[in-house]
Amino acid sequence: MPENSRNSPPFFREEVRPEDCEAVGGLVRATGFFSEEEEDIAVELVEERLVKGDRSGYFFLFAEEEDRLLGYACFGPIPGSVHSFDLYWIAVSPGEQGRGIGRRLMVAAERLMAKRGARRIYADTSSRPQYESTRAFYIACGYREAAFLNDFYAPEDGKVIFVKALS
Amino acid sequence: MPENSRNSPPFFREEVRPEDCEAVGGLVRATGFFSEEEEDIAVELVEERLVKGDRSGYFFLFAEEEDRLLGYACFGPIPGSVHSFDLYWIAVSPGEQGRGIGRRLMVAAERLMAKRGARRIYADTSSRPQYESTRAFYIACGYREAAFLNDFYAPEDGKVIFVKALS
Numbered sequence: 001m002p003e004n005s006r007n008s009p010p011f012f013r014e015e016v017r018p019e020d021c022e023a024v025g026g027l028v029r030a031t032g033f034f035s036e037e038e039e040d041i042a043v044e045l046v047e048e049r050l051v052k053g054d055r056s057g058y059f060f061l062f063a064e065e066e067d068r069l070l071g072y073a074c075f076g077p078i079p080g081s082v083h084s085f086d087l088y089w090i091a092v093s094p095g096e097q098g099r100g101i102g103r104r105l106m107v108a109a110e111r112l113m114a115k116r117g118a119r120r121i122y123a124d125t126s127s128r129p130q131y132e133s134t135r136a137f138y139i140a141c142g143y144r145e146a147a148f149l150n151d152f153y154a155p156e157d158g159k160v161i162f163v164k165a166l167s
Numbered sequence: 168m169p170e171n172s173r174n175s176p177p178f179f180r181e182e183v184r185p186e187d188c189e190a191v192g193g194l195v196r197a198t199g200f201f202s203e204e205e206e207d208i209a210v211e212l213v214e215e216r217l218v219k220g221d222r223s224g225y226f227f228l229f230a231e232e233e234d235r236l237l238g239y240a241c242f243g244p245i246p247g248s249v250h251s252f253d254l255y256w257i258a259v260s261p262g263e264q265g266r267g268i269g270r271r272l273m274v275a276a277e278r279l280m281a282k283r284g285a286r287r288i289y290a291d292t293s294s295r296p297q298y299e300s301t302r303a304f305y306i307a308c309g310y311r312e313a314a315f316l317n318d319f320y321a322p323e324d325g326k327v328i329f330v331k332a333l334s
Contacts, residue, residue: 035247037246037247041246041247080208082320084319084320147315147316151332152248152251153248154248165318
């Protein structure tokens with residue numbers, strides 16, 4: 001991100017704190033984009049990070065303003081690969097969308113992944129119409145559709161796998 | 168499997184025991200098909216199963232003869248999907264290959280997955296020439312190539328995603 005925005009809100013934080021469990025659960029729920037099971041998974045990843053640290057394989061980046069969580073990303077190396085990372089989650093609070101927070105989270109998360117050796121970043125999403133904006137977001141961030149698995153999540157709900165090769 | 172083979176060796180066992188950690192590690196290593204990191208992952212899944220039971224999301228099927236492990240499969244529901252399962256591992260001891268153990272493991276594992284609600288089974292493998300026989304095995308078992316992710320595991324080592332829709 002440009003120098004002049006580095007010290008302006010939202011602020012980015014990598015350290016994971018116990019209170020992030022509740023904040024992440026609340027944010028993910030508020031988006032209305034995820035099932036209850038997915039909400040639980042989002043919180044479980046925070047919990048696992050808190051218990052195991054780097055060994056969990058989950059890394060986080062939180063965007064916040066005056067202690068409010070505006071958005072976050074969760075990512076990590078894909079076990080068995082030498083340089084592929086998975087962007088497990090990226091979400092922005094509904095009231096804060098349109099401010100470019102998602103884009104800034106993405107750029108900062110990609111930088112952190114690159115520092116940890118990432119050469120390729122994968123992100124999965126649903127093929128359902130509701131996720132049109134999610135898919136457009138990945139495309140706008142330089143990702144391309146690498147694969148489509150029909151009926152993956154449920155009948156008529158396929159998985160789209162996006163990838164971005166870092167230069 | 169046909170009735171007449173149900174009581175002939177190898178015997179199939181679902182229950183996971185502490186000694187399976189070592190046996191699975193040894194078998195996976197002996198195949199020569201997996202990296203050290205992958206061997207560790209194979210054992211970690213057994214350990215997680217022992218600690219968490221069904222909650223681990225990992226289910227096992229062991230093929231054995233006179234207490235020797237001949238092969239095994241590990242599978243489970245894919246979090247976030249309603250009816251998709253992942254066949255995480257299927258491996259047969261090198262000295263026991265060619266006896267149809269892999270096929271019988273596959274059929275029995277598919278039956279167990281179906282009983283747990285599986286409608287689609289996914290299996291990933293490498294695109295490297297060494298895995299030609301693995302890919303042929305999936306095709307012979309009724310799987311089809313659903314996606315190819317180039318350079319996924321490493322440069323020139325892509326991921327092939329196979330799928331089988333259960334009827």
